[in-house]
Amino acid sequence: MNEFIEQFLIEARELVEQGTADLLAAEERPKDAAAIDGAFRAFHTLKGSAGIIDFAAMARALHVAEDSLSEARGGSLPITNELISHCLSCLDQVVQWLEVIEQTGEPPADADSGADAVVALFEPGAPTPAKASPEVAANLDAWLDALSVAKPDVRAAARSALCHQPDEGSFFRGDDPLVRIRDLSGLLAVDLVPTGPAVPPAEIDPFACHLLIFAISSEQVSSLAPAFADVAGQFEWRELAGPVVATLSPAAQLIEAQIALLQGPQGEGFDGRKAAALNTAINVRRAEGRDADARHIEHLAASDAGVEALVDTLRSGAAAPADNAAEEARASEPSAQDLAARSLRVNVERIDALVRLTGELTVLKHAIGHAAAMADRGDTESLGTMLKAQYGSLDRLVSELQHAVLNIRVLPLRHVFQRFPRLVRDMSDKLGKPMRLVIEGEETEADKTIVEALFEPLLHVLRNAADHGIEVPGARAEAGKPPTGVVILRARRDGDHLAVEVEDDGRGIDTARVRSVATERGVASAAAIAAMSEEAAADLIFAPGFSTRSEVTGYSGRGVGMDAVRVAVQRLGGRVSLHSRPEHGSLVRMTLPFTIMKTDVMTVEAGGQVLGIPLDTVIETARIPRAAISNIGAAQAFTWRNRTVPLLDLSSAIDASTASTSSADALVVIVTIAGEYCGLEVERLGERMDVMLRPMEGLLAGLPCAGTTLLGDGRVLLVLDLHELQL
Amino acid sequence: MTVRLGADGIIHIAGVCGVEDAEPLLRYLLAAPEPRVDWHQCEGAHTAIVQLLLKVRPAIDGAPLGDFLNQHIAPLVSPRYAGETALFKA
Amino acid sequence: MPFQVLIVDDSKLARMAITKAMNNLHPDWTRVEAPNADDAIALARQQHFDIALLDFNMPGRDGLELAAELRALAPGIALAIISANHQNEIVNQAHDVGAIFLPKPLTEQALGQFLTQVQQSKGQS
Numbered sequence: 043m044n045e046f047i048e049q050f051l052i053e054a055r056e057l058v059e060q061g062t063a064d065l066l067a068a069e070e071r072p073k074d075a076a077a078i079d080g081a082f083r084a085f086h087t088l089k090g091s092a093g094i095i096d097f098a099a100m101a102r103a104l105h106v107a108e109d110s111l112s113e114a115r116g117g118s119l120p121i122t123n124e125l126i127s128h129c130l131s132c133l134d135q136v137v138q139w140l141e142v143i144e145q146t147g148e149p150p151a152d153a154d155s156g157a158d159a160v161v162a163l164f165e166p167g168a169p170t171p172a173k174a175s176p177e178v179a180a181n182l183d184a185w186l187d188a189l190s191v192a193k194p195d196v197r198a199a200a201r202s203a204l205c206h207q208p209d210e211g212s213f214f215r216g217d218d219p220l221v222r223i224r225d226l227s228g229l230l231a232v233d234l235v236p237t238g239p240a241v242p243p244a245e246i247d248p249f250a251c252h253l254l255i256f257a258i259s260s261e262q263v264s265s266l267a268p269a270f271a272d273v274a275g276q277f278e279w280r281e282l283a284g285p286v287v288a289t290l291s292p293a294a295q296l297i298e299a300q301i302a303l304l305q306g307p308q309g310e311g312f313d314g315r316k317a318a319a320l321n322t323a324i325n326v327r328r329a330e331g332r333d334a335d336a337r338h339i340e341h342l343a344a345s346d347a348g349v350e351a352l353v354d355t356l357r358s359g360a361a362a363p364a365d366n367a368a369e370e371a372r373a374s375e376p377s378a379q380d381l382a383a384r385s386l387r388v389n390v391e392r393i394d395a396l397v398r399l400t401g402e403l404t405v406l407k408h409a410i411g412h413a414a415a416m417a418d419r420g421d422t423e424s425l426g427t428m429l430k431a432q433y434g435s436l437d438r439l440v441s442e443l444q445h446a447v448l449n450i451r452v453l454p455l456r457h458v459f460q461r462f463p464r465l466v467r468d469m470s471d472k473l474g475k476p477m478r479l480v481i482e483g484e485e486t487e488a489d490k491t492i493v494e495a496l497f498e499p500l501l502h503v504l505r506n507a508a509d510h511g512i513e514v515p516g517a518r519a520e521a522g523k524p525p526t527g528v529v530i531l532r533a534r535r536d537g538d539h540l541a542v543e544v545e546d547d548g549r550g551i552d553t554a555r556v557r558s559v560a561t562e563r564g565v566a567s568a569a570a571i572a573a574m575s576e577e578a579a580a581d582l583i584f585a586p587g588f589s590t591r592s593e594v595t596g597y598s599g600r601g602v603g604m605d606a607v608r609v610a611v612q613r614l615g616g617r618v619s620l621h622s623r624p625e626h627g628s629l630v631r632m633t634l635p636f637t638i639m640k641t642d643v644m645t646v647e648a649g650g651q652v653l654g655i656p657l658d659t660v661i662e663t664a665r666i667p668r669a670a671i672s673n674i675g676a677a678q679a680f681t682w683r684n685r686t687v688p689l690l691d692l693s694s695a696i697d698a699s700t701a702s703t704s705s706a707d708a709l710v711v712i713v714t715i716a717g718e719y720c721g722l723e724v725e726r727l728g729e730r731m732d733v734m735l736r737p738m739e740g741l742l743a744g745l746p747c748a749g750t751t752l753l754g755d756g757r758v759l760l761v762l763d764l765h766e767l768q769l
Numbered sequence: 770m771t772v773r774l775g776a777d778g779i780i781h782i783a784g785v786c787g788v789e790d791a792e793p794l795l796r797y798l799l800a801a802p803e804p805r806v807d808w809h810q811c812e813g814a815h816t817a818i819v820q821l822l823l824k825v826r827p828a829i830d831g832a833p834l835g836d837f838l839n840q841h842i843a844p845l846v847s848p849r850y851a852g853e854t855a856l857f858k859a
Numbered sequence: 860m861p862f863q864v865l866i867v868d869d870s871k872l873a874r875m876a877i878t879k880a881m882n883n884l885h886p887d888w889t890r891v892e893a894p895n896a897d898d899a900i901a902l903a904r905q906q907h908f909d910i911a912l913l914d915f916n917m918p919g920r921d922g923l924e925l926a927a928e929l930r931a932l933a934p935g936i937a938l939a940i941i942s943a944n945h946q947n948e949i950v951n952q953a954h955d956v957g958a959i960f961l962p963k964p965l966t967e968q969a970l971g972q973f974l975t976q977v978q979q980s981k982g983q984s
Contacts, residue, residue, distance in 0.1 A: 046879075049872045086916050087870055090943045093964035094876045213788050213817050220816040224837040232841040236823050243799055243825050248791035253820055 047147060050095050054140055057088045058133050059460055065126050065133075066463045068114075072121040081129070082111040088136065099153035100139055103160035107132040110164055124276075128163040130464065135160050178205050178254070179278045179476060180525060185233065185256045186280065187519035196231050197516075200258040200282050202266060207237070208251045208275040215274065219255055222273060228260035258282070264299035268306035271315065280474050282516075296326045301356050304349050317343075323356055388450050395446045399439060406435050441732075453493045455533045455542070456484040461497065462504060462531060469508040476526040477512055479504075483533040488540045492614055492634055496542060499607040503544045503630045504529065506604060511548030511628055521625060523547065540636050545629040551622035553579040556588075563587055580622045584608045612765065615748065643761050645728030646711060649693030652728065654761035656748065659714055663727055665707040680721060682712060689721040696762075715764045733759065772797070775807075779830070782818070783810035791817035798825045808833045814842070822846040861887045862977075863907055867899040867925065868892075868914035868941070873963075877912055877941075880967040884974060896920040896928075903932050910977055912970075913958075915942035915949060923949070926956045937977040941965055 061084030067077035085108040092100040107129050113119035135156050142150040182205035190197040204226075208219040223232055238252035259266060263279045270277060300319040306312075320343045327336035335355075342352055413428050463479050470477040512518075512527035519525065530545040553576050560582045561568045571579070582588055586605045607630075608618045616634035643654035664682065671680045671689060678689040689710065710721040733751035748763040772790045773781050780797045782790075798804045798821065806822065808814075809831025819842055822829070829847045833839050864881065868874045874892045881890055891908070893899040896919055899911070911929055913922035920928075922940045929936055938958035942949055945962055953960040959976075961969055 046872065046875060049875055053870055053872050080918075083916055083918060086943060090916075090963050091870060091872050093943065094872055208816075213791075213815075218788070218815050220814075220819060220837075220842070224841075229841070232845070234819065234823055234842075234845050236820065243795075246795060246821070246824055248795045248817055248821055249788070251816065251820065253816065253823075 044147075046095055047143060050091055051140060051144060053091055054088060054136065057084045057091070058136055058140070060084045061088070061133055062130065062464050063460055065129050066467060068121055069123065069126040075115075078111065078115050078121060082108065082115050085111055085129070085132075095149060097139070097149035097153070099157040100136060100149065103132055103135060103157040106161050106164040131163060132160045178207055178276050181205055181235075181254060182256065182278045182280060183476065183515035183519070183525040186258075186282075186516050187525070189231070189258070190516055190519070193231065196258070197282075199260055200230055201228070201260050202263040202282055203258045203280040204256070204266070205278040206255045206257075206270070206273075206275060208253065208255070208273070210250050210252065212251050212274055213249050217273060219251065219253070219273070219275070222270060223255060223257050225269070226257060226259050226261075226266060228266075230258045230260055232257050262298075262302075264302040268303050268315070271306075280515075282514075297323055297356050300326075301353050304353055304356075308349075316349075320352070392446065392450050396443075396450070399443050399446055402435075402439055403443075406432060406439065409435075448489070451490045452487045453490045454484065455486050455488065455493055455496075458493050458497045458500065459484045459531060459533070462500070465501065466504060466508065466529065469505060473508060475508065475512050475514055477508060478526050478528050480528060480530045481532075482530060486533040486535055486540065488533075488634070488636055492540065495610065495614055496632070496634075499610045499632070500531070500542065500544065502604070502607050504531070507544055507546040507548065507628070507630075511546040511550070513549050517549075521549075535636070536633070540634045542632045542634065543629055545627065547627040550624040550626055550628050551580040551583065551620070552624070553622075556580060556582050560585065560588055580620055580628075583620070584618065615763075642730065642732055643759075644711070644730050645759065646692070646722075646724040647726040647728065648691075648722075648724045649696060650725075651693075651696065652757060652759055653692065653696070653724075654731070654733065654751070654759050655711060655713065655722070656761065656764070657730065659764050661712045661714060661719070664710050664712060664721075666710050666721070667707055668705075671708060680708075680710075682719070682721070685719060687712065687719045687721050689723060692722045692724050695722075696760075713764060720764075733761065774800075778805070780804060780806045780827070781810070782806060782808040782814065785813040786811065786815055786818045788815045788817045791815065791821055794818060794821055795825075798827055801827075803828070805830065807831050808838075810834060811838060814838060819846065860981075861885070861889060862909040862981075863889045864891070865899060865902060865908040865911040865929075866890060866892045867894075867896065867911065867917070867922070869894050869917045870914070873914060873941075877965060877970070880965065880970050883967060884971050896925040899925060900928055900932070903929055908933065908936055909981065910937045910939075910974070912939050912941060912961075912965075914963075915940050915944070923952050923956060923958075926953070926958045930956055937980070939973055 061081055064077050064080035064084060067074060068081055071077060085104050089101050089104040089108055092098075092104060110119060110125060111129065114121050114125060119125065138156070139150060139153060182203060185205065186197070186203055206219065206223075208217065209215075212219060223229070233256040235254040235256070236252055237254050238250075263281045267277075267279055300323045303315050303319040306315070320339060324336045324339050324343075327333070327339065339352075339355060342355055410429075410432055413425060413432060416422070416428075417425055459481050463481070466477055466479040507529050508527075512529070513521065513523075515525040518527065528547045530543070532541075532543045532545065534541050557571050557574070557579050560566065560579075561571050565571070565582060565585045565587050571582070574582070583604045584607070586603075588603060588605060611618045611632050611634065614634055616632055619631050619633070620628065621631070622628040642657035644657050644660055645652055645654055647653070666680050666682075666689075671678055678691075679686050680689055681687070689708070708723045709725065709727065710723055711727075712719060712721050714720070747760045749761050751759050751761065771782065771784045771786045772794045774797045775781050778801060780794065780801070782794070786794075798806075804825065804827035806827045807830040811833040812835045814833075814835075823846055826846075829843075833843055862885070866874050866877050866881075868877070871894070874894075878890055878892070881888065891902055891906075893902055895917060899913075902908075903911075908929075911926075913925055913929075915922040917925075922942070926938045926940060929938065938956065939961050940949070940953040940958045941961045941963050943963040945960075950960045959973055961973060
């Protein structure tokens with residue numbers, strides 16, 4: 043890959059991120075000139091970059107989006123949800139191209155169709171299924187709230203709701219919006235609200251449409267929306283809770299929606315809708331890991347099969363789930379994207395610090411060379427003092443170097459947080475729940491490894507909050523909450539730790555339901571679950587086996603339960619806790635080490651092996667007379683400060699040969715593990731060390747260790763992860 | 770004639786009214802000091818017609834012939850149902 | 860006579876592209892890069908530049924504002940504004956501050972023409 047392409051990828055990724063953030067900011071604050079300016083500039087610079095590497099299709103796609111943003115910036119085009127969505131779609135396309143370039147080292151040759159699709163989005167008058175502006179969405183929420191008070195029976199029978207604001211000029215185009223409403227199947231109720239400025243009757247323009255049309259139906263959105271595909275104006279659809287939808291997985295719902303599209307009217311534009319529906323279906327099956335099904339659909343699509351055959355195939359999901367193992371193997375290989383994320387942009391000052399240290403080390407090297415020459419000559423008179431001084435300098439430089447290197451690896455959490463506003467926007471759209479993501483403390487810094495590894499667990503916790511925490515607008519209204527749910531993503535330094543929290547103002551954890559699900563899935567015995575405190579019951583959502591639902595998502599493409607979140611955070615040396623207040627919301631807190639590289643350890647010997655114990659877990663060391671150690675069943679315990687503390691023989695815990703217990707006293711290191719005291723019996727106490735941990739690799743990976751480091755004599759020091767020890 | 774002004778000063782809407790009827794309807798509505806509309810012969814009305822009735826709010830006589838109008842629209846445009854139309858204000 | 864050239868663009872990729880073209884055209888000329896207007900002004904206060912190539916679209920001050928400031932600092936400097944938006948308004952404003960407008964992405968040919976013009980005018984003065 044040549045250096046231009048390399049630089050292009052770096053800058054383009056940054057510009058996409060910046061553009062996304064600015065677009066979302068502009069959507070939230072349409073009057074914020076800086077946001078729309080920033081978005082414009084990002085698109086403009088991206089276009090310029092595409093030109094530099096001769097990627098004409100990408101430049102073309104960005105050009106139309108840039109034009110629209112330019113008009114929006116000048117005030118001649120309103121900043122609508124639709125405009126922002128189209129610009130985001132353009133960036134999505136750009137990201138796909140970037141991935142191809144990443145892999146092949148050059149712009150894709152077949153990018154024109156992608157560029158055409160983006161250009162088509164921005165063409166005026168194109169019958170795009172317009173998305174509604176936030177006001178229209180909010181109107182629908184308010185109307186539904188009012189309806190559930192005024193006509194609860196009608197509201198209860200409804201499965202879908204629509205707020206439609208026809209284009210002002212729709213009468214001129216021959217549209218009669220109410221006819222569409224009249225023909226809506228399952229129509230239950232209609233409401234009309236005149237909009238626009240109130241004018242005296244004499245100034246009314248009878249041919250300008252200024253109406254908000256509300257309607258609810260007993261049919262699902264998926265079976266109604268296609269009939270409006272060619273109508274100009276804004277639409278806001280809501281799926282209203284019904285018994286059948288709840289039992290369908292998101293994937294099944296998507297498939298049903300595609301079936302509805304295929305079974306819709308076969309008039310103008312049907313071919314396009316059919317292609318889109320099949321594409322979506324193929325993607326859904328792929329995301330589920332059902333590649334054989336996906337290929338089957340592809341095959342049918344290519345052979346121009348009839349609608350009936352297609353629907354049958356979609357419904358049955360006929361083909362057997364094949365070559366899953368191969369799929370999984372492929373999924374576990376790091377993608378080019380993962381590898382790319384390993385490159386790091388570093389503040390110049392931090393590099394300068396390293397350069398300065400290198401200089402000082404060079405000076406010291408010369409000095410030590412000089413000392414060596416003296417020793418060689420037998421000139422040893424002042425050698426000891428000299429070496430001691432040099433050792434002192436080296437000690438200082440190495441610790442500074444460690445510090446400087448760690449600082450290079452430090453990243454602000456913005457790095458991972460900035461991807462979430464977009465994802466939450468998509469969740470909000472998909473779930474039909476208006477949601478706002480508030481980010482706090484994004485400037486908080488932490489080790490790069492931790493920052494980057496937080497994406498997946500945070501995504502899952504956010505998705506969980508969106509799915510299960512935030513209520514649908516109707517339920518929020520009943521609970522006296524504003525229609526828009528608020529999710530706060532927060533980071534802060536907490537002493538030596540990093541705290542990352544996801545808080546929502548939803549319904550909190552329904553512990554009764556958690557208990558029943560946990561019992562049903564055999565997470566623990568029914569009696570144990572029934573006896574649990576409310577807190578412990580809520581915590582069950584982290585239990586392995588609690589979440590069985592495999593969610594299909596566009597992001598990870600595989601299901602993860604909250605147990606995966608806990609495992610991921612523990613792997614980083616952190617903890618996850620959950621605080622729920624019924625009806626008020628819940629808070630998930632991840633507490634993580636600030637850095638996973640540098641650890642204070644105390645060395646001990648057990649079973650002939652030198653081991654490191656993280657110093658932050660050590661309370662004290664003690665000699666306990668054997669007589670004071672009692673046997674409790676197969677285990678041992680001793681009394682220390684009026685407590686009974688379990689005693690663990692460290693050599694047997696690491697499966698080393700059991701040492702003889704001939705000594706009169708047991709040498710014990712008293713530690714805390716997850717708030718509990720524990721004594722570790724060792725053979726010898728070593729020293730305190732400040733070590734850089736390397737992750738466990740290869741054969742060592744299975745041991746209960748946090749990492750390894752090299753000792754001065756070349757031996758490998760295993761640093762124990764006490765949480766992993768089987769007590 | 771789908772929209773006509775009767776000798777009694779009442780505006781009659783009948784049959785299926787298209788978008789083109791909106792202009793004469795507005796003219797009649799503006800001409801009368803207290804406009805009155807009779808739509809018991811009306812089978813269907815374009816959105817533009819309904820919109821005028823909503824904005825000008827004349828007195829309305831009779832239930833329209835068309836089912837959709839009668840069931841869903843009449844309650845919204847007829848002042849007799851004023852209590853129900855106040856479901857939501859934009 | 861080798862010239863001192865200042866290249867200002869917030870995109871490193873763009874600066875690399877210009878540098879490459881400059882390298883082909885005049886490898887003996889000195890090139891100095893700046894990622895924004897502030898750095899460019901700071902550099903211009905410290906050393907002399909014969910030519911400045913400025914990106915129009917940058918965060919903070921744009922290329923036109925920077926051109927005016929550079930002109931005030933060094934009246935004899937030859938200026939080019941580079942932009943992907945070939946709008947008459949920008950072209951005219953560029954001319955108002957005595958700068959040449961060059962379309963982006965900058966081709967070696969267009970840059971070469973501009974540099975030749977500069978050489979001629981400097982040679983004559």
